[in-house]
Amino acid sequence: MRAILIVAGKEFRGGLRNRWVLSICIILSVLAMGLAYFGAAAAGKVGFTSLSTTIVSLASLAVFIIPLIALMLAYDGIVGEDESGTLLLLMTYPLTRWQLLLGKMFGQGMIMAFSTTVGFGSSAVMIGVFSASTSWRELLMPYAIFIGSAVLLGWIFIAIAYVVSCSVSEKSKAAGIALILWFLFVLVFDLGLLGILVATQGDLNADLFPYLLLLNPTDIFRLVNISYFAEQNLSGLMAISQQAQFSMTTMFAALLSWLVLPVVISVYIFNRRGL
């Protein structure tokens, strides 16, 4: 545990030093505050809209940006140390491979958690202070769920990035694969599901379909945030899921398994990596 914390502390400090923490905080808070205030601009209004609109539109933007940030943050975690020679050196220290891996993930996970909380939290504070229609009490639960699930989503993609980083031998290859994974999870998967649905003209087992969404962590993240505001008018893929009301616990459990899976796989691959 001690070794893990030392590695994690160094990663976090590195994140502060090369401005990762700062830039993620700024990006997310600008995004969140902008959406909170200008969220209804398309409807011809400026000002705070309803909390549900804000959160749902925030979630649908976060679903693109958070995986991207997490992948960029972590893709070179192992392969980068290998290229600079420090991996070989670290492996001669009294430190096991899994301790190094978990330490790095933990440190970068903290970078993600801290910046997400500060970035999105700032918009909650802004709404709380300036909006007349929304009270602090109302803000708490939706924002807690939103930020909590966003942090989990970030962690999942950090772990996925480590699977890539442990498997390849060049940094540029890791970057390429990470980008493809982002594309598959965030864009292609939904399109594919919709495509199947349309092609079969809905002639697919309606009970099965919502469960397919659990195969993609980004869809679970959206489900979590949307289902909290069930009265929302949903469109696209999310509308289907309304038939199957997963409980919050189920969805968070699904997110957690999506976190554990890549962590275990990356430890397995890293243990077999040659030096």
Added chain:
Amino acid sequence: MSSIVELQQVEKKYLQVQALHSLDLSLQQGEVLGLFGHNGAGKTTIIKLILGLIEPTSGEVRVFGESPSHGMALQIRSQLGFLQENVSFYDQLTGLEVLNYFASLKRVSKKKSMQLLVQVGLQDACKRKVKTYSKGMRQRLGLAQALLGNPKLLLLDEPTVGLDPIATQDFYLSIEQLKQQGCTVVLCSHVLPGVEKYIDRALIMGSGELLASGSLAQLRLQASLPAQFTLQGNSLTWPTQALAASVKPGPLAGQYQLEVAMEQKMHVLKQLISQPGLQDLQVSLPSLEDLYRHFIQVQGKSEVFL
């Protein structure tokens, strides 16, 4: 006293490539071993085997009496110091932060890491980011890192690359000190001049095979390379016909060069010293570099015959 490092019949194969042919090696406490060979000769393979980073295809590796890649590996590693070729540390951190990171992983106090930075002459640069460091400074930071926690076994791959002559000298002196304290050192290098004074034993490798091993004196015997005499004098007469035939004029006026077999050295020396016109006489024994070249060439020839 059991040996610090023990390799028995160790072989290493990477897929089809035989990186190391059967090697026996035993290192005692306080011994300084020089490991020489061209690129791909198997130096790094030996180092990695001792570090437990790779496992031998066959044979047995023991470090402090244990296998370095199993069970006790973590305990062994806390008594090891290692510096590899071309390490480029974390650019965004300062020298002190980098060393503190490695120190805490080895459970060494931060006070000690500052002391080491002073020892390698980086105290003025310790608050600067590593990315501003020159090659030599990075190398010195790497050395400080290897010396963390008073290692009992130190493995250094090309430690003096990028160091200026004075820093190189300082480095060899600190190796000498460590040796006094009972530290066993393996120096891996293809830069030879200057190193011979500080090593007890040399291992010359070529294409994964041991070409020669032993102290400098033993290697000279094995190689039977001649000693080089350089004479200076006017109207020198040569005591024997055979000697007169092998004398060559040197680069300067009145200078002569002569190659003499090691067994004949004292005999010829006595003869020459009594010559009336002799003004100066220098005897140079085959250096480590000459020996290295000799053994590599011998291997090259035997391969041609095969």
